[in-house]
Amino acid sequence: EIAQCLVGSEMCIRDRVWPGTHTVVVPNPDLKPEKSLNYEAGSSFKADGVFGSDDHLFAKAVFFYDDVKDFIAPKAWFEPTTPPTVYYSSQNVGHVVRKGIELSGTYAAGQFSTSVSYGLLHAVDKETNERMNGITPQSANLKLAYAFPAQAINVWYRAHWSKGGESSVEDRATGKNLHFSSFLTHSLGAEWSPKVADLANPVSYTHLRAHETL
Numbered sequence: 001e002i003a004q005c006l007v008g009s010e011m012c013i014r015d016r017v018w019p020g021t022h023t024v025v026v027p028n029p030d031l032k033p034e035k036s037l038n039y040e041a042g043s044s045f046k047a048d049g050v051f052g053s054d055d056h057l058f059a060k061a062v063f064f065y066d067d068v069k070d071f072i073a074p075k076a077w078f079e080p081t082t083p084p085t086v087y088y089s090s091q092n093v094g095h096v097v098r099k100g101i102e103l104s105g106t107y108a109a110g111q112f113s114t115s116v117s118y119g120l121l122h123a124v125d126k127e128t129n130e131r132m133n134g135i136t137p138q139s140a141n142l143k144l145a146y147a148f149p150a151q152a153i154n155v156w157y158r159a160h161w162s163k164g165g166e167s168s169v170e171d172r173a174t175g176k177n178l179h180f181s182s183f184l185t186h187s188l189g190a191e192w193s194p195k196v197a198d199l200a201n202p203v204s205y206t207h208l209r210a211h212e213t214l
Contacts, residue, residue: 028091
């Protein structure tokens with residue numbers, strides 16, 4: 001999920017809901033593919049029996065550096081129509097360097113497990129030396145889960161945080177880019193995986209999802 005937020009744009013727009021707005025995606029027939037040179041270095045750690053005989057700990061740290069030509073970024077603009085409309089189109093913006101870190105860890109003991117992750121991303125246009133707007137600079141995730149093996153049920157809670165900033169969505173009324181606040185989402189859910197031959201995939205139920213703007 002970190003990768004989706006960091007590589008994606010518009011402050012993880014997939015997790016944002018704009019009530020009362022209409023979204024239109026405008027195709028770009030002149031869009032060119034990206035050409036990139038990518039470097040990645042990381043380290044991982046695994047240990048069993050950290051606090052008890054049946055627990056497991058896994059941690060990972062990754063540094064990445066991407067040199068991208070013909071970088072594809074969203075171009076968006078906001079029209080104060082009725083209802084308000086946000087238009088999105090992909091465009092090439094030249095030569096961009098993205099670098100950052102990803103940290104993640106998982107701990108499991110018996111039926112309980114928890115996982116955390118954090119991502120930091122800095123993206124700069126090499127031609128102008130300006131920071132790229134609309135790309136989530138920081139994001140973090142937390143998941144807590146508990147399994148009931150006899151009932152084949154797994155319940156979980158998940159929180160996702162993204163840091164806000166200046167977007168690439170232009171307000172045509174003012175000529176300025178919109179500023180997105182940091183936001184936090186909460187999710188509660190349960191998965192039921194009965195051992196029935198006719199069911200190839202588990203049945204998943206999400207009970208609650210909440211959105212909080214910070």
